[in-house]
Amino acid sequence: MFAEAFRRMPREQIFALTGVAFQPFNTLYQLLATRLEAPEILENASNVLMMPDLLAYLLTGEKGTEYTDASTTQMLDATARTWNAQLLKTMDFPEHLFGVPSAPGATRGMLLSSLSDDLGIAPFPVIAVAGHDTASAVVATPLDGPGSAFLSSGTWSLLGAEIDSPRLGPEVMGWNFTNEGGVGGTYRLLQNVMGLWILQECQRHWTAAGSTRSYADLVALAEASESNGAVIDPDHAMFYSPGNMEQRVRSFCENTGQKPPESEGAIVRCILTSLAFKYRFVIERLDHLVGARMSSLYIVGGGTRNHLLNRLTADAIGRPVFAGPSEATAIGNILMQLHACGELRSVGEMRSLVRNSFPIQSYPPPDTLESDDAYERFVQVVLSGTTCIQ
Numbered sequence: 001m002f003a004e005a006f007r008r009m010p011r012e013q014i015f016a017l018t019g020v021a022f023q024p025f026n027t028l029y030q031l032l033a034t035r036l037e038a039p040e041i042l043e044n045a046s047n048v049l050m051m052p053d054l055l056a057y058l059l060t061g062e063k064g065t066e067y068t069d070a071s072t073t074q075m076l077d078a079t080a081r082t083w084n085a086q087l088l089k090t091m092d093f094p095e096h097l098f099g100v101p102s103a104p105g106a107t108r109g110m111l112l113s114s115l116s117d118d119l120g121i122a123p124f125p126v127i128a129v130a131g132h133d134t135a136s137a138v139v140a141t142p143l144d145g146p147g148s149a150f151l152s153s154g155t156w157s158l159l160g161a162e163i164d165s166p167r168l169g170p171e172v173m174g175w176n177f178t179n180e181g182g183v184g185g186t187y188r189l190l191q192n193v194m195g196l197w198i199l200q201e202c203q204r205h206w207t208a209a210g211s212t213r214s215y216a217d218l219v220a221l222a223e224a225s226e227s228n229g230a231v232i233d234p235d236h237a238m239f240y241s242p243g244n245m246e247q248r249v250r251s252f253c254e255n256t257g258q259k260p261p262e263s264e265g266a267i268v269r270c271i272l273t274s275l276a277f278k279y280r281f282v283i284e285r286l287d288h289l290v291g292a293r294m295s296s297l298y299i300v301g302g303g304t305r306n307h308l309l310n311r312l313t314a315d316a317i318g319r320p321v322f323a324g325p326s327e328a329t330a331i332g333n334i335l336m337q338l339h340a341c342g343e344l345r346s347v348g349e350m351r352s353l354v355r356n357s358f359p360i361q362s363y364p365p366p367d368t369l370e371s372d373d374a375y376e377r378f379v380q381v382v383l384s385g386t387t388c389i390q
Contacts, residue, residue, distance in 0.1 A: 001024070001029035001032050001033050002022065002024070002029070004032060004036065005028065005029060005032055005091070008090050008091060009087065009090045009091070011173075012170075012173070014028075014074065014087070015168065015172075015173040016168055017077060017078065017084050017086070017087055018074045018075065018076060018077065018078055018084065018087070019078035019166040019167070019168050019172070019178070019179035019187075020071070020072065020073075020074040020076075020078070020178050020179065020180070021173075021176045021177060021178035021191070021192070022074075022176065023192070026072070026073060026074040027050075027072075027073035027074065027075065028073060028074040028075050028087075028091065029074075031048070031075075031091070031093055032091055035091070035092055035093065042093065042094060042097070043094075045094075045097055046097070047063050047097055047098075047099065048097040048098055049063065049065075050065070050066070050069045050070060050073070050131065051069075051131075052066055052069050052128070052129075052131030052132075053065055053066055053069070053099075053128075053131065056108040056109075056126055056128055059108075059109075059111055059112065059115065059126045060108050060109030060110060060111065060112060060126045061109065061112055062108050062109035063099060064099055064102060064106075064108050064128060065098065065099040065100065065101045065102065066101065066102060066104060066106075066128045066129075066130075066131040067081060067101040067102060067103055067104060067181050068104050068130045068131055068132040068135035068180065068181045068182065068183070069131035069132040069135075070083075070101045070181070071101075071132070071179075071180050071181030072132055072178075072180055072181075075087055075088065075091075075093075075098075076101065076181070078166040078168065078179050078187075079165075079166065081101065081181065082100065082101055083095070083098045083101075102128065104128065104129055104130040104131070104135065104183050104336055105127065105128070105129065105130075105183075105336050105339050105340045106127070106128050106340070107125045107126070107127055107128070107340060108125075108126045108127065108128045109125070109126055110123045110124070110125055110126070111123045111124050111125075111126055125340075127336065127337045127340045127341075129332070129333045129336035129337060129340075130182075130183050130332060130333075130336055132180065132181075133329045134152050134158050134180065134188065134190075134329075135180065135181070135182055135183060135188070135332070136328070136329045136330075136331075136332030136333050136336065137150075137152045137300050137301060137328040137329045137332055138150055138152070138162065138182060138183075138188060138300075138328075138332070139183050139332035139335055139336060139347060139350055139351075140300065140325065140328040140329070140331040140332035140335060140350070140351075140354050141298050141300050141328060141351070141354075142298060142322070142351045142352075142354045142355040142360060143162070143298055143351060144296070145295075146161075146162065147292065147293075147294060147295040147296070148161075148294065148295060148296045148297070148298055149161045149283055149286060149294040149296070149297045149298070150162075150188075150190075150297070150298050150299075150300070151279065151297055151298070151299045151300070151303075151313075152299075152300055152301045152328070152329075153195065153196070153299050153300070153301045153302065153303025153304060153306075153309075154195055154196060154301045154302045154303055155195050155196055155197045155200060156192055156193070156194065156195040156197070157192070157193040157194070157195035157196075157275070157279070157303070158190050158191070158192055158193070159190060159191055159193060159279055159282045159283060159286070159297075160177075160188050160189050160190025160191065160286065161188075161189055161190075161286055161290055161294060162182060162186045162187070162188060162189075163179075163186065163187050163188075163189050163290060164185070164186065164187070165187065166179035166187050166189075167179060167189055167289055167290075171288070171289065172189075172289060175191070175285050175289075176191060177189055177190065177191050177285070177286075177289060178190060178191070178192075183336070183347055184346070184347045189286070189289060189290065191282050191285075191286075193234060193235060193275070193278050193279070193282060194234040194235050194239060194240075194275075195234075195275070195303070196275075196302075196303055196306070196309075197239070198232075198234060198239050198245050198249070198271050199215075199218070199245075199268060199271050199272070201242060201243065201245040202218075202245045202246050202249075202264075202267065202268070202271070203215060203218060205244050205245060205246055206246070206264065211264075213264070218264065218265070218268050219268065219272075219306060219307075219308050219309075221263075221264055221265030221268060222265050222266075222268035222269040222272055222308060223269075223308050224265060225263065225265035225266045225268075225269045226266075226269075227261075227266070227269050227270065227273055227374075228259055228261055228266060228270075229258070229259075229374060229377070230253045230258040230259060230260060230261055230270050231258070231270065231273060231274045231277060231374070231377065231378045231381055232249055232252045232253065232270060232271070232274045232381070233252075233274070233278070233378075233381055233382045233385055234271070234274055234275055234278050235278065236252060236385055238251070238252060239252075246264075246267055249261070249267055249270060249271065250267075253270075256381050256384070256385065258381075272306070272308055272309045272312055273312055273316075273374075274378065275309060275312075275313075276309065276312035276313040276315065276316040276317075277316050277374075277375055277378040278378075278382075279297075279313050279316065279317060280313075280316040280317045280318075280375060281378070281379065281382060283297065283317055283319075294319065295319065295320075296319055296320045296321070296322065297313065297314075297317060297319055297320070297321045297322070298321075298322045298323075299313070299321060299322065299323040299324075300323075300324065300325060300326070300328035301326060301328055301329070302326055304323040304324050304325070304326045304361070305326055307323075307361070310323045310361070310363050311363050313363070314363035314364065314365050314366075315365070315366050316375065317365070318365045318366070319365050320362065320363070320364055320365060321362070321363040321365075322360050322361070322362050322363070323360065323361045323362075323363065324358055324359055324360040324361055325354065325358040325359075325360075331354060331358075332350075335350040335353070335354075338350075
């Protein structure tokens with residue numbers, strides 16, 4: 001759908017209006033495909049509801065649009081924080097389908113009496129929290145100030161920083177960073193990195209072949225394995241879809257003139273080292289875009305349990321890394337409900353509560369970046385190939 005969208009409106013103009021990175025799964029391209037292939041759906045629809053808004057509607061019967069999730073559609077005006085009428089008209093989307101975005105923490109309505117009766121409970125207000133999972137996760141990230149970067153680590157990795165105004169320049173677009181709406185009038189300037197998907201697919205493949213090794217077992221094997229220096233670009237197109245990732249890792253190394261890792265432990269070590277290097281690659285670009293060096297990195301999400309990856313990340317980026325909590329998205333959801341009920345007054349109070357309620361593991365950086373030579377090889381590998389997410 002990219003070609004059709006850019007035929008209707010130039011790529012540069014779409015980014016200048018929305019500030020959102022170009023991903024094939026963005027709502028803009030899903031709706032454009034619907035307009036072309038099944039136009040009757042749009043003609044007969046009364047509203048477009050994102051998944052969090054649909055769930056709130058099913059609970060309350062009230063339709064609404066939550067801002068943080070809407071901001072990721074690539075149809076919201078980055079500066080005005082409402083739907084861009086010019087973009088909707090150019091893409092031939094009926095403007096009446098899109099409700100006025102409301103700030104996270106707004107009360108959507110009361111739980112339907114039919115549901116409360118079935119559950120045997122009294123009706124209660126349903127809060128439209130920060131509906132985008134990363135927005136909720138960042139609320140629960142115990143950042144210690146504007147100089148701290150965040151990394152939501154799981155199947156995907158989302159690495160970025162909170163900023164007060166969107167960055168809409170050509171470098172931001174060229175590097176495929178995105179400006180997502182945050183809580184408290186902030187934006188999340190971030191980039192998607194493939195994350196632990198490659199390792200998860202390796203484990204699935206090995207389990208199907210009869211292996212009984214757990215995820216923790218594989219990480220332990222990697223820790224005991226010495227790297228042979230081979231690296232991959234986690235965001236290369238060949239790693240994007242399900243399949244035999246073990247073979248794809250080896251093929252990538254061969255195609256880039258490297259000796260492939262052989263054992264399972266060496267393959268996992270290659271994947272984790274490459275992820276840590278990719279985090280450095282992204283955070284150095286982030287430094288440039290915000291005009292200041294990020295002093296530290298806070299990791300939340302399921303990836304916080306991968307202590308080897310956290311340590312490799314601290315080694316690679318040369319900055320303190322702090323990991324936890326692992327269930328940040330759910331915690332952020334609860335924090336926004338407490339805020340809506342008046343129990344917490346600000347994001348600062350929310351993060352202070354997280355800091356005092358959950359263990360945060362620290363990973364100090366090394367005295368010297370011994371991996372600089374290896375990192376330079378990684379950069380050459382990334383810049384010489386075709387990536388899926390730049």
